[in-house]
Amino acid sequence: MKFFNTLTGKKEDFQTLQPGQVGLYTCGPTVYDLAHIGNFRAYVFEDLLHRYLLYRGYAVTRVMNITDVDDKTIAGCLREGISLKEFTNRYLKFFLEDMESLRLLKPDYLPRATEHIPEMVSLIKTLLEKGFAYMKDGSIYFRISKFPSYGKLAHLDLSAIKPGARVEVDEYSKEDVRDFALWKAEPEGQVAWETELGRGRPGWHIECSAMSMKYLGETFDIHTGGIDNIFPHHENEIAQSEAATGKPFVRYWLHCAHLLVNNEKMSKSKGNFYTLRDLLNKGYNPLAVRYLLLSTHYRDPLNFTETSLAQATNTLRHYQEFFHNLSFYQGKQDNQILSQKIDQARKAFIEHLDDDLNISPALAAIFELIKEANIALNTASFSAENVRQLESFFLEVDQVLAILERRKETLEEEIVRLIRQREEARKAKNFKKADEIREELLRQGIVLEDTPAGTRWHRRQ
RNA sequence: GGCCUGGUAGCCAAGCGGCAAGGCAGCGGUCUGCAAAACCGCGAUUCGGCGGUUCAAAUCCGCCCCAGGCCUCCA
Numbered sequence: 001m002k003f004f005n006t007l008t009g010k011k012e013d014f015q016t017l018q019p020g021q022v023g024l025y026t027c028g029p030t031v032y033d034l035a036h037i038g039n040f041r042a043y044v045f046e047d048l049l050h051r052y053l054l055y056r057g058y059a060v061t062r063v064m065n066i067t068d069v070d071d072k073t074i075a076g077c078l079r080e081g082i083s084l085k086e087f088t089n090r091y092l093k094f095f096l097e098d099m100e101s102l103r104l105l106k107p108d109y110l111p112r113a114t115e116h117i118p119e120m121v122s123l124i125k126t127l128l129e130k131g132f133a134y135m136k137d138g139s140i141y142f143r144i145s146k147f148p149s150y151g152k153l154a155h156l157d158l159s160a161i162k163p164g165a166r167v168e169v170d171e172y173s174k175e176d177v178r179d180f181a182l183w184k185a186e187p188e189g190q191v192a193w194e195t196e197l198g199r200g201r202p203g204w205h206i207e208c209s210a211m212s213m214k215y216l217g218e219t220f221d222i223h224t225g226g227i228d229n230i231f232p233h234h235e236n237e238i239a240q241s242e243a244a245t246g247k248p249f250v251r252y253w254l255h256c257a258h259l260l261v262n263n264e265k266m267s268k269s270k271g272n273f274y275t276l277r278d279l280l281n282k283g284y285n286p287l288a289v290r291y292l293l294l295s296t297h298y299r300d301p302l303n304f305t306e307t308s309l310a311q312a313t314n315t316l317r318h319y320q321e322f323f324h325n326l327s328f329y330q331g332k333q334d335n336q337i338l339s340q341k342i343d344q345a346r347k348a349f350i351e352h353l354d355d356d357l358n359i360s361p362a363l364a365a366i367f368e369l370i371k372e373a374n375i376a377l378n379t380a381s382f383s384a385e386n387v388r389q390l391e392s393f394f395l396e397v398d399q400v401l402a403i404l405e406r407r408k409e410t411l412e413e414e415i416v417r418l419i420r421q422r423e424e425a426r427k428a429k430n431f432k433k434a435d436e437i438r439e440e441l442l443r444q445g446i447v448l449e450d451t452p453a454g455t456r457w458h459r460r461q
Numbered sequence: 462g463g464c465c466u467g468g469u470a471g472c473c474a475a476g477c478g479g480c481a482a483g484g485c486a487g488c489g490g491u492c493u494g495c496a497a498a499a500c501c502g503c504g505a506u507u508c509g510g511c512g513g514u515u516c517a518a519a520u521c522c523g524c525c526c527c528a529g530g531c532c533u534c535c536a
Contacts, residue, residue, distance in 0.1 A: 027536070035536085042536035071534075156532065157463070180533065204534090226536030227465085236533085256536070257466070263528060267535065295484085296474070301467060301529065308473055311485040315473095318484090321498075352475095360475045364483035374499055378492090431494055438496080449497050456498090 001056065001354045003222075004299060006230060006253040007153055011356055014252065016221055021059045023220035024050065025212040025250075026107065027229055028064035031091035032072040035098060036273035037289065038259040038266035041302060042226045044293040045256040045357075047104040049224065051400045052353055063215045064107040066092060068114050070204055074191045084114070084191050098276045101286040102293075103402040109215050113207040120202045120210040121195045123244055124182045132243040136174065138185030138198050144178050147239045153253060154231035180236055182206050205236035209249075213241060223250040230255055256298040263303055279309070285461065287403050288313040294401065298357060317461055320405050322370050323394050328456040331382040338376045338386050342393050345369035349397060366397060411457065415446055419455060422448070 001014040016022055026046040029035050035043075046064075053060050067073075068088035077087035092112075099106070113120075124140055127133035132146050144150050151157070181203035186192035192199050212220065218241070225234060234253065241249040258265050266273045279289055292312035296302045348365035352358045373390055376382045398404045411419075422437040438448050445460045 029536085030534095039536045045536090154531080155464070178533075224536095228531070228535050231531065232533045233535085258530065258536075260529065265530065265535090269535075292473090299466085300474090303467095303473090303529095305472090308485090311473060314486085315484055318498095325498080358475085360484090361482065364475070367483055371500085378499055426494080429494075435495075447497075449499095450493070450495095451498080452492090458498095 002356050003252050003254055004356050006255050007250075009155065012252070016058070017219065017251065020057070022053050022061070022222060023216035024053070024060055024062040025208070025216060025220065025223045026050075026062065026064045027208065027223075027225035027233070028066050028110070029091075029095050030067040030070055030072060031088045031095060032070075032076050033091060033268065034094055034275040034277060036266060036268065036275050037279065037293070037304065038261075038273060040098070040102060040276060040289075041259040041293045042224075042256050043099065043104055044102060044290060045298040046224050047102075047402075048294060048298070048357060048359070048400070049222070049254065050105050050107075051402065052357065055400045056350075056354075060108075061216060062105075062107040063109040063111065063212060065208055065211050066110055066112045067204070067207065068092070068112045069191065069201055074189075074201075078190065088112075088114075101276060101280070102290045103287070111211045111215065113202065113211070116207060116211050116214065117193050117195065117202065119214050120183075120206045121197055123206060123210045123213075123240065124197060126244045127182065127240065130243065132240075133182055134175065138187065138200065139181055140183035140197060141174050141179040142182055142236065142239060142243075144176060144180075144239070147243050149242075150239050151235065153235045153238055156231060156235075180205065180232060182240070205233055206240060208233070209237050209241040209244075212237075213245070218245040218247050218249075220250060222252045222254060224254045224256070227255045227257055254298075257301045259293075260301055260303045262305070266304065274304070284309055285313060285316065287405070288316045291316050291401075291403050294403075295359060295363060297359060313461075316403060319370070319403065320461075321458055322374070323391070323404055324458050325456060326387055326391050326394075328451070328453070329377050329382070329387050330453065331377075331380055331384065331386065333381050334383040335376050335381050335386050338373065338382060339389055341369055341372045342389055346393065346396075353400070369393075411446070415441065415444065419448065419457065423455060426450075 002011045003014050004011045026043075029039060050060060050062055066088075069084060073084060073088055077084045080087060124133060127142065128135070128140065131143070133140050133142055135141075183197050183200050183202060183206075185198060185200045187199055189201070192201050212223070223234065223237075230253075238249050260266060261272050261274070264270065264272060276286065276289065280286060288309060289312075292304075292309055293302070295312070345365045345368065349362045352360075352362035352365070376386070394404065418437050418441060422434045422441075425431070425433040425437065441448060441457075442460070446457050447460050449456050449458075
């Protein structure tokens with residue numbers, strides 16, 4: 001298995017620290033608002049990674065942080081006059097619901113920043129003791145000049161950072177404008193913790209260092225996020241963590257490209273975003289959203305349009321109906337070639353996903369199998385065993401893709417009765433009545449398809 | 462200014478030196494009582510542009526054009 005490692009800028013063979021085990025840290029949401037589908041692109045990518053590692057037999061321990069204290073969450077709870085916890089709980093709940101709609105696997109740990117203040121304090125104390133941090137006016141900053149490899153992840157030339165260009169020069173009084181806050185003094189602020197470091201609250205970056213190392217150890221396998229997290233967030237995590245432990249922090253850094261809308265980055269600050277709920281309210285299927293976000297390679301920019309979502313909806317419908325229809329087929333002629341095609345599809349699926357999660361050709365292999373299977377099914381050259389193999393294969397790859405609808409396979413008695421009546425009408429060549437029944441069922445959301453082997457049905461999507 | 466992506470058929474998207482995957486949409490056909498689904502056929506003589514290297518370039522090199530991102534809020 002290979003992954004493109006941001007740290008080295010190369011595709012590398014994936015070697016775990018412990019045989020068969022993977023420690024995976026995926027940067028999670030700041031719970032101050034609904035996440036938009038640009039955010040979900042990253043979470044869908046992380047879900048694919050998580051599921052594929054499991055599919056390939058790794059024991060995965062995955063951590064996703066919940067940032068529930070920062071400028072925006074504090075501003076939000078003050079604005080509404082409620083506690084920080086009450087405010088962030090609301091958006092955490094929405095986030096977890098959206099995760100479920102998109103079939104995102106739940107991480108093993110979802111640590112909240114506010115529940116790890118002691119761990120952060122302890123890490124900051126270590127940095128102070130080692131001279132990597134200093135206190136100024138009650139706040140504590142990381143001293144970048146003490147950490148020579150700063151910039152190695154983002155491949156940034158530090159001298160190229162122009163003070164004042166985008167740095168707020170006089171917000172805090174730092175030794176060096178590039179230094180970043182580990183701890184923000186809040187002598188008067190309403191949201192603050194009384195600690196050995198004084199009254200204050202943590203900087204943004206420190207939570208990920210403290211929580212990842214708590215749950216995954218001082219060095220772990222994979223850390224992911226959107227490319228906009230590379231700098232400064234992940235760069236700072238490396239600095240804090242490696243300065244404190246003297247050990248390498250993360251072996252593989254994986255970052256996904258942005259989702260664009262009308263060829264612009266989708267972001268809260270631009271106001272050009274869709275939330276998942278916006279799309280569901282328009283009638284789109286959450287699994288179509290999942291499929292769309294999944295089907296472009298994670299390191300390529302994805303330009304989101306409703307046209308592409310509609311296309312994904314159609315692809316998904318065909319895919320799901322193929323699977324659903326398998327249960328209607330009964331055949332007797334064993335087809336060895338079809339069995340071989342299934343094995344070939346599995347082989348291609350794995351080969352391509354092993355290559356830095358190259359999903360497009362992996363999906364192409366599956367679509368080619370569907371075509372082969374349809375030919376066999378339409379010409380009756382298959383056995384019950386072939387059908388069983390197909391069902392089993394599609395359920396297998398669905399461990400990774402998670403796009404199959406687990407529909408109720410039973411129909412109401414009334415509908416079964418109508419289908420039977422229509423069959424009789426057709427046999428009697430009473431096509432007017434047959435068509436009336438078909439239309440009535442369609443109104444009830446049941447689509448009928450007549451095949452030589454009998455009438456099959458599916459629920460309209 | 463520095464760094465980094467992307468530009469392949471109407472749309473989405475693989476391929477990254479040896480005849481241009483796959484999906485969606487469209488058109489024609491087969492099947493069907495009619496449909497639907499499925500299948501068959503059609504669709505890029507060409508991969509943003511111009512040069513270069515090579516027996517061979519969408520793939521490598523150079524320059525240019527377009528779009529987007531990062532350079533201390535950000536998935």
